[in-house]
Amino acid sequence: xxxKLAKQLKEAGFPQPEITDKSFDRNVDExxxxxxxxxxxxxxxxxxxxxxTMWVQYYExxxxxEMKEFVVYIPTLSELIEACNxxxxxxxxxxxxxxxxxxxxxxxGFFEHNDKFKKEDGIYEVDIEVFADTPxxxxxxxxxxxxxxx
Numbered sequence: 655x656x657x658k659l660a661k662q663l664k665e666a667g668f669p670q671p672e673i674t675d676k677s678f679d680r681n682v683d684e685x686x687x688x689x690x691x692x693x694x695x696x697x698x699x700x701x702x703x704x705x706x707t708m709w710v711q712y713y714e715x716x717x718x719x720e721m722k723e724f725v726v727y728i729p730t731l732s733e734l735i736e737a738c739n740x741x742x743x744x745x746x747x748x749x750x751x752x753x754x755x756x757x758x759x760x761x762x763g764f765f766e767h768n769d770k771f772k773k774e775d776g777i778y779e780v781d782i783e784v785f786a787d788t789p790x791x792x793x794x795x796x797x798x799x800x801x802x803x804x
Contacts, residue, residue: 655790657688657707660726666798668737670727673718677710686728689713689721734793738800743780748793754785757792759800768801 687710740746742765747758761780771778786792
């Protein structure tokens, strides 16, 4: 997953766990936080075209704390699927179709979902399908649509 998609998840409200000391251990493969900064190390807001994205373990903790608004969490596929709450769905799929990953979610009933799916009769009707290059991207886009349907 790239920084841009992880930032979209963050902005849509995907849980962002706290950065711990373990996040800075370069010998641990479980580091899941990215930081985007200006490539020339200038302080200030991130500037498009002058950026560098790296795992937080390559920075000092104090610097990451200072730049935390530019830090995003990279969730696992399991975390993404769980966040979609497939138990509420009548149908939930993650499969490949024509060389792309397809995530599909359908529900019709009274279980509460985003109010944008609520019909006048009080029934929720959800029918979302997304295609992407990776399973993580497909489920991420599905979760975003479940939360902030446009």
